[in-house]
Amino acid sequence: xxxxxxxxxxxxxxxxxxxxxxxxxxxxxxxxxxxxxxxxxxxxxxxxxxxxxxxxxxxxxxxxxxxxxxxxxxxxxxxxxxxxxxxxxxxxxxxxxxxxxxxxxxxxxxxxxxxxxxxxxxxxxxxxxxxxxxxxxxxxxxxxxxxxxxxxxxxxxxxxxxxxxxxxxxxxxxxxxxxxxxxxxxxxxxxxxxxxxxxxxxxxxxxxxxxxxxxxxxxxxxxxxxxxxxxxxxxxxxxxxxxxxxxxxxxxxxxxxxxxxxxxxxxxxxxxxxxxxxxxxxxxxxxxxxxxxxxxxxxxxxxxxxxxxxxxxxxxxxxxxxxxxxxxxxxxxxxxxxxxxxxxxxxxxxxxxxxx
Amino acid sequence: xxxxxxxxxxxxxxxxxxxxxxxxxxxxxxxxxxxxxxxxxxxxxxxxxxxxxxxxxxxxxxxxxxxxxxxxxxxxxxxxxxxxxxxxxxxxxxxxxxxxxxxxxxxxxxxxxxxxxxxxxxxxxxxxxxxxxxxxxxxxxxxxxxxxxxxxxxxxxxxxxxxxxxxxxxxxxxxxxxxxxxxxxxxxxxxxxxxxxxxxxxxxxxxxxxxxxxxxxxxxxxxxxxxxxxxxxxxxxxxxxxxxxxxxxxxxxxxxxxxxxxxxxxxxxxxxxxxxxxxxxxxxxxx
Numbered sequence: 001x002x003x004x005x006x007x008x009x010x011x012x013x014x015x016x017x018x019x020x021x022x023x024x025x026x027x028x029x030x031x032x033x034x035x036x037x038x039x040x041x042x043x044x045x046x047x048x049x050x051x052x053x054x055x056x057x058x059x060x061x062x063x064x065x066x067x068x069x070x071x072x073x074x075x076x077x078x079x080x081x082x083x084x085x086x087x088x089x090x091x092x093x094x095x096x097x098x099x100x101x102x103x104x105x106x107x108x109x110x111x112x113x114x115x116x117x118x119x120x121x122x123x124x125x126x127x128x129x130x131x132x133x134x135x136x137x138x139x140x141x142x143x144x145x146x147x148x149x150x151x152x153x154x155x156x157x158x159x160x161x162x163x164x165x166x167x168x169x170x171x172x173x174x175x176x177x178x179x180x181x182x183x184x185x186x187x188x189x190x191x192x193x194x195x196x197x198x199x200x201x202x203x204x205x206x207x208x209x210x211x212x213x214x215x216x217x218x219x220x221x222x223x224x225x226x227x228x229x230x231x232x233x234x235x236x237x238x239x240x241x242x243x244x245x246x247x248x249x250x251x252x253x254x255x256x257x258x259x260x261x262x263x264x265x266x267x268x269x270x271x272x273x274x275x276x277x278x279x280x281x282x283x284x285x286x287x288x289x290x291x292x293x294x295x296x297x298x299x300x301x302x303x304x305x306x307x308x309x310x311x312x313x314x315x316x317x318x319x320x321x322x323x324x325x326x327x328x329x330x331x332x333x334x335x336x337x338x339x340x341x342x343x344x345x346x347x348x349x350x351x352x353x354x355x356x
Numbered sequence: 357x358x359x360x361x362x363x364x365x366x367x368x369x370x371x372x373x374x375x376x377x378x379x380x381x382x383x384x385x386x387x388x389x390x391x392x393x394x395x396x397x398x399x400x401x402x403x404x405x406x407x408x409x410x411x412x413x414x415x416x417x418x419x420x421x422x423x424x425x426x427x428x429x430x431x432x433x434x435x436x437x438x439x440x441x442x443x444x445x446x447x448x449x450x451x452x453x454x455x456x457x458x459x460x461x462x463x464x465x466x467x468x469x470x471x472x473x474x475x476x477x478x479x480x481x482x483x484x485x486x487x488x489x490x491x492x493x494x495x496x497x498x499x500x501x502x503x504x505x506x507x508x509x510x511x512x513x514x515x516x517x518x519x520x521x522x523x524x525x526x527x528x529x530x531x532x533x534x535x536x537x538x539x540x541x542x543x544x545x546x547x548x549x550x551x552x553x554x555x556x557x558x559x560x561x562x563x564x565x566x567x568x569x570x571x572x573x574x575x576x577x578x579x580x581x582x583x584x585x586x587x588x589x590x591x592x593x594x595x596x597x598x599x600x601x602x603x604x605x606x607x608x609x610x611x612x613x614x615x616x617x618x619x620x621x622x623x624x625x626x627x628x629x630x631x632x633x634x635x636x637x638x639x640x641x642x643x
Contacts, residue, residue: 058540078544091541093555104555108546152545 002068002160004032004055004193009064011050017062024050026217027064032161032195032210037187039208040197043240047217048197052163055195057081068160084153085163089170090145094138098129101137102151109156123155126186143175150183154190161193168203180206201241213237229286231347233354238284238347244312246284247322248349253281258348261318263297265341279350287312287325289342296338304332315339391616408617418618420593421601422625428508428597429576432515436572437565439516440523445557447528458528461521469518473585476514480586500587504594507587511595514582519575523568530564531557566637570630577626598622 011025020026025047032038040048053059055066057078066074073081084105093101099120106116124130127147132140137148146167153162164183168176184207187194198204204211205225213220213228213236221233232238232246239245251260258265258281265283299315299322313324313332317339324339326332348355391408393401412418447457467475482488482499487510491498500510534556542552580599583589589596589604596604602622606615 056544058543078540079546083544085540085544087537087541089535089537091535091537093559095555095559104547105545108548108551149541152541 002193003034004030004161004195005067005070006030006051006055007065007067009051009054009061009066011047011054011059012062023062024217025054028219030212030219030222032193035191035193036210037184037208038193038195039204039211040195040214041199041201041204041211041240042214043199046214048199048214049165050217051214052085052165052195052197055161056083056085056163082156082158082160083163084156084159084161085165086146086149086153086167088166090142090149092137092140092145092148094136096137097134098124098137098140098148099133101148102129102155105152105156119155119157123151126154126189127151127182142170143172143179146171146179147182150186154186154192159192161195164194164196164198166198167196168198168200176203183207201243205241213240215240230345231354232284235282235284235349235352238286242286242288244287244323244325246286247290248282248284249320249322251281251283251348258283260297261320263317265297265346266343280352282349282352283341283346284349285341285346287323289345290322290324290339291342292324292326292333292337293340294338296340298336299339300336301333387616387619389616390612391620393613395612404613408613409621412614412618412621417601418621421596421598424594424596425577425598428512428579429573431512432519432576433569433572435512435516436520436523437569440520440568441527441561441565443520443524444527444531445553447524449532458525461524461528464518464521465525467518469581470585472514472518473582476510476517476582477586480510502591504591507591507594511583511586514586515576515579518582519572523572526564526568527561530561534560562637566634570634573633574626574630577629 006028009025009028009030010023012023014022017023028051040051042048050059054061057073057076057080061074064074065072068081078085093104096104102120102123103116106119121130121133124133127150129144129147129151132144137145140148150162150164150167153159168179171179180203183194183196187207194207196204196207205228209224210222211225211228212222215234215236221228221237223231223233228237228241232241235246235248239248249260251258251265253259254262254264260283297317299317302314302316302321304314305312309328311326311328311332313326315322315324315337322339392404392406394404395401443461448454464472479485480488480500482492482501488498488500497503498506500506538556538560539552542556547555578599579597580603583595583597583600584603587595589600598618599622602615602618605611605618
C-alpha cells in the first residue's frame with residue numbers, strides 16, 4: 001500500500017531526445033492517494049501505456065522521479081516496487097492449474113504453504129474461481145484467464161499498486177460489464193491503489209474515482225468523472241468524454257461580448273470575455289445543455305439520430321455543425337429553429353484551454 | 357436445390373496426380389514389385405512371396421544395422437535437441453547481432469550433404485586434417501579410418517555440426533513468438549530464470565520442439581550421403597547404418613528382392629516411430 005507520486009516524469013524511447021516529438025511522455029506530475037481507484041484515459045498512442053510501464057518499473061524514466069511513499073523508486077525493478085499488473089492479453093501459466101497459477105507469486109516469495117493455501121482460496125472465492133481451482137488454467141475462457149492474472153496480483157497482501165493495461169480488450173461484450181463491476185466491487189473490498197489504463201471512457205468513468213485524461217504525451221486534466229463532464233479544462237477532454245462529445249464552436253470577441261459567426265452568445269458573461277487577450281477563442285457546450293427555443297441562435301435542422309432514450313439532432317448555424325440532445329418524446333422543430341446554451345454549462349476556451 | 361455434379365474438376369488435379377505418381381507412387385510400387393519376386397538377368401522375374409521379408413527380418417546383419425541406426429539417432433537427438441535449445445536461449449532477441457547469429461546458424465544448413473561429408477573427411481584425416489592432426493598432436497590416438505570409436509565420434513560430431521542449427525532456428529522462432537507480456541508478468545510475479553524457462557518458455561516451445569525432434573528423427577534415421585562420403589560405412593561395418601547397408605545390398609550385390617523388402621521394412625519403421633511419437637505428444641496436448 002503506498003501513495004504514488006510522479007515528479008516531473010518525462011520519457012523518451014529515443015536514445016538522445018532533442019525535438020519535442022521525441023518525447024513519448026512530456027513532463028507528468030501526478031499524485032495517487034493510497035487506496036484510490038485511478039484511470040488513465042486517452043486515445044491510442046497518447047502515452048498512457050508508457051506511463052503505466054514507468055510506474056510498474058518495466059521502463060525507467062528518462063527524466064524525473066517516481067516516489068512510492070516518499071521512497072524514490074525511479075530505478076527500482078518491478079519486483080522491488082512490489083506492484084501487480086494485469087495485461088491486455090491474459091497471461092497465464094498454461095501448464096499449471098488455476099490454483100498453482102494463483103499460488104505462483106507467493107511460492108516465488110517463499111511463503112509457508114498453509115498461508116499460501118489460505119490466501120489462494122480467499123482470492124479464488126472473491127473472483128468466483130473456486131469451482132475450477134483444480135482445472136488446468138489453459139482450458140479457461142478469456143475472462144477466466146483475465147481473472148487469474150488479476151488474482152495473481154490480489155493474492156499478495158503487500159502489493160503497492162495493481163495496474164490494469166486495457167484488461168477488457170479481449171473479453172466478450174456481455175462479460176465486460178460483469179468483469180467491470182467485479183473490479184469495482186473488488187476495489188471496495190481490498191482498498192488497494194488501482195490504476196486502470198483504457199481508451200474506453202465508459203470503463204474509465206465507471207471504474208475510477210479520479211480520471212487522468214491524456215493526449216499527446218501530456219496530462220490534460222485530472223478529475224472526478226463529474227468534473228470531467230461538467231468542466232472540461234481542455235476542448236480535447238470535452239469532445240473525448242461524453243457521447244456525443246462537446247460542441248466546440250469557433251467564436252470571436254465583438255463589441256465587448258462573444259459572438260458566434262456574427263451572432264452574439266449571451267451565455268458567456270462579458271466579464272469572462274473581457275479578461276481575454278488574444279488567442280484562438282472557442283466556446284464549448286455539451287449537447288445535453290443545448291435547447292431549442294424561439295429566440296437565440298438561428299439554426300437549420302439536419303439529420304436526427306435515435307440513441308435510445310435520447311435523440312441526437314444535427315443543427316447548423318451558418319454551416320457550423322452543433323449537436324443537440326433531445327429527450328425521447330420531446331418535439332423536434334423542423335427545418336429551422338433557434339438554440340440556446342445553458343449559461344452554467346457553457347465554457348469559454350482560449351487556445352484550447354478553459355478560461356476561468 | 358440439388359447440387360450440380362461436375363466431374364470435370366478432376367482434370368484440374370490431374371497435374372498433381374501425375375507428379376505424385378511419378379515421384380512417389382510408381383517408384384514405391386516398383387520397390388514393392390521387387391520385394392516379392394526373384395530377379396534374374398534379362399528382366400526375368402519369378403514369384404518369391406514373402407521369402408525376402410523373412411530373410412531380412414531374420415538376418416543378423418539387418419539387426420546390427422538397425423541397432424547401430426537407433427543408437428546413432430538416439431545419440432544425436434540427445435545432443436542436438438538440448439544443445440539447440442540452449443543456443444536458441446542464448447541468442448540475442450534484438451539488435452545488430454540477431455542477423456549475424458541467424459546467418460551463422462543457417463550456414464551449415466546451406467551446404468550440400470556430400471560436401472559436408474567431403475569437408476569432414478578431409479578435416480578429420482589424421483595426417484593432414486586440422487581436426488585429425490590437431491587431436492593427434494594433442495596426444496590423442498585418433499584415426500577415424502581405422503578405429504570404430506573415433507569413426508563414430510567423427511560421424512556424430514559431423515551430424516551435430518550440420519543439423520543443430522535446424523533445432524536452433526526452430527526454437528528461436530518459437531522463442532521470439534512469445535509475447536513480451538509473459539516475461540513482464542513473470543518479472544512481476546518474482547519468477548526466477550529457471551521458473552521462466554520451465555513455466556513459460558518450455559510450454560510455449562512444446563510444438564516446435566515436437567517438430568524439431570520429429571524432423572531430426574526422420575532425417576537422422578535416413579542418414580546416407582554424409583556417412584557414405586565420410587566413412588563409407590567403415591571401418592569394417594562400424595558405421596554401416598540402415599541406408600548404407602541397403603545401398604550395399606541393392607547396388608553392391610544387386611540383390612533387388614531383399615533390398616526391396618528391406619526398403620519397405622525400413623520405411624514402415626520410420627513411419628511407425630513418427631506416428632507413435634507424434635500421437636503421444638499430441639495426446640498430451642489434448643489433456
